[in-house]
Amino acid sequence: MAKRCETFDHTADVGLAASGDSLAELFEALAEGLADLICPTGQVEARQVRAVHVEAEDLEALAVDFLTEVMVTIESRRFVLAKAVVTDVSRTSVDAELAGEALDPARHEFRTEVKAVTYHQLHVAQQDGRWTARVILDI
Numbered sequence: 454m455a456k457r458c459e460t461f462d463h464t465a466d467v468g469l470a471a472s473g474d475s476l477a478e479l480f481e482a483l484a485e486g487l488a489d490l491i492c493p494t495g496q497v498e499a500r501q502v503r504a505v506h507v508e509a510e511d512l513e514a515l516a517v518d519f520l521t522e523v524m525v526t527i528e529s530r531r532f533v534l535a536k537a538v539v540t541d542v543s544r545t546s547v548d549a550e551l552a553g554e555a556l557d558p559a560r561h562e563f564r565t566e567v568k569a570v571t572y573h574q575l576h577v578a579q580q581d582g583r584w585t586a587r588v589i590l591d592i
Contacts, residue, residue: 458486
């Protein structure tokens with residue numbers, strides 16, 4: 454089974470539920486799910502690549518910090534994503550290449566502003582050989 458990510462409603466927030474056959478696929482799915490929530494990835498061409506490196510003390514903090522870096526790249530640095538490729542990942546660090554392009558308001562629609570990636574009901578685990586995660590986003 455390939456990586457995947459879908460949203461779910463949570464009170465006044467929104468959640469991401471992602472899965473992947475590997476930890477790298479899980480982080481790719483989370484990044485792409487967040488990116489698509491903010492600006493539909495189908496509108497974005499992979500013209501440039503931005504490298505990101507994130508370290509944290511455990512897997513849950515790593516997921517939050519990585520998604521926060523993706524969010525900042527999109528919303529503050531105005532670089533929208535077509536896809537994410539994790540080049541190296543462990544339980545305490547992740548290196549990824551974010552492929553996309555500079556925001557062009559004539560072509561890209563910002564549909565959801567994400568204020569923060571939260572620890573509320575955060576879940577990252579490996580079960581039956583598959584990695585899964587649930588993350589709540591403050592919108």
